[in-house]
Amino acid sequence: MRVPPLRLIEHAIAHLRAQAGRDHALPISLLIVNVDRFKLVNDLCGHAAGDRLIEHIRDRCARSSRNLQVIHIGADEFACLLPVTAFDSGEGDRIADRIAERLLEAVGDPVSLGRHIVHPTASIGIATDRFGTLSPEELLRGASIALSHAKQAGGGTVQRFCPAMFADLSDRATLEDDLRGGLLRGELLPYYQPIVSLGSRKIARFEALVRWHHPHRGLLGPDQFLTIAEEAGLDDDLLFSMVRQACRNAGEWEGRLGLSINMTPRQVCDPTVALRLLRIVFASGMRPDRFTVEITEDAMMHNVVAAQETVSTLREAGIRIALDDFGTGYTSLSRICQLPLDMIKIDRSLIQSLDTDAGRKLVKVVVDLGQSLSMPVTAEGIETPRQARLLNEIGCTFGQGYLFGRAAPASLAARLAGAAPLAIAS
Incomplete structure (x- = not known):
């Protein structure tokens, strides 16, 4: 039985807090990585090839930063959790942004799938809990909204959640x-x-x-x-x-x-x-x-x-x-x-x-x-x-x-x- 994405993220955040020796208040960034046009890969190369592509991308995401915890939460989607202790100094957002750009580069390397060479791209939505006070559900909702904006921009881009995005969603x-x-x-x-x-x-x-x-x-x-x-x-x-x-x-x-x-x-x-x-x-x-x-x-x-x-x-x-x-x-x-x-x-x-x-x-x-x-x-x-x-x-x-x-x-x-x-x- 497939575990819901929210439950996976809840477990991952609890694990990170335990590693950091904190019961709560762990500043963290959640990056949702969605593979653009993944259905086209499945249609063109077959589902087995699509599964291999997902494995390649998960490995690449995991190697992009030793501080990143990568979870496969959907057919073409990953949650990347980044605990950041530098928010007080103003560096936290910049660190998450650099990680996101590194993820785009890692995903974009060509992959050989049988007779086809695939050049994948991804869209990324970022939400950050600077004070460790947001629930996993709130964090996931923010990152998902930001991801929607990245997809609407044509894919291959990174968007960071801001309150105005929620107003756009309501509109x-x-x-x-x-x-x-x-x-x-x-x-x-x-x-x-x-x-x-x-x-x-x-x-x-x-x-x-x-x-x-x-x-x-x-x-x-x-x-x-x-x-x-x-x-x-x-x-x-x-x-x-x-x-x-x-x-x-x-x-x-x-x-x-x-x-x-x-x-x-x-x-x-x-x-x-x-x-x-x-x-x-x-x-x-x-x-x-x-x-x-x-x-x-x-x-x-x-x-x-x-x-x-x-x-x-x-x-x-x-x-x-x-x-x-x-x-x-x-x-x-x-x-x-x-x-x-x-x-x-x-x-x-x-x-x-x-x-x-x-x-x-x-x-x-x-x-x-x-x-x-x-x-x-x-x-x-x-x-x-x-x-x-x-x-x-x-x-x-x-x-x-x-x-x-x-x-x-x-x-x-x-x-x-x-x-x-x-x-x-x-």
Whole structure:
């Protein structure tokens, strides 16, 4: 029977106090080390290899400091206890910070797992009991909250708990409750950003991007709530709500313009999501070839077999598939050639490099690749007329960005759909 993490930490703290000859009041730092993207290692290399990786990391953590007590408390998580007697001199926090940086370095050394070389990273949350007055539960809660902030920062980082983090956590819980109600009340709406033909400057389709009309916080962008929706298991409800509304709005557009919508990596790997999406599209009466699902490179790498199955199901029903944010993930050019895709979207980071000769050549390589595979290429993040002109000259088919318009409500998108080509200065 697995021992709960709190019980393990309680025993470890009691042991450290006994070693120090104290019944209480032992200043201590708790570092929670979480291996980033450990599930990907299990999926790619197998669970036995994942177990070996955990053993490697535990040994490395233990060797990083002779004063550190390391406990395996979860599949991909360790508790590292550091008794520190230097808090009165102001050195305690700096010692814990140095240990945390040493742990990141130790974890980051490559590990050979059969045919694969893995480059692991970790996120670390630190909580410190400077006066030995906190309970193990309070210490664990603080370190866990700090770890959550480290994970939200993208992984591979260290965060130290501070009281403001608890306020952030409370605010996040409130926002999650608001989100559940907002979905029922219809507060989350699709906004539409035009995607234009770079040759004619006519709108070819709109990408639906979610916006939340929060009753107290105002208009919120997806960066403020999408992660919460995914963690709370509300992302599917949000996707289906956006598809229903977007299909209904698209029925009002002149010229039968196309519609694009995004799926998360998890949704791309869930065949039930694709089937429900198809039912909504067909029930709306919208022709499936007007509908494009945009997926990222990470979605294809998360679970290649499941993602390919989902993509094939959608394409067989007539839905188009676009590879979004190309240039930011791990997809190789050879893998692009093997995927059942209809178009490629170049990430804005590559478009920003157009001012350099190397940047233009790189973008042209992607455009030429798309043309050779009969996949039209869309450039994202176009902000200047010069960028639009250069992209048109190298053969890029479509463009999207603030130069052509920001995401706008359905009423404005309907007006733009029937308007003349966009007038953009050269």
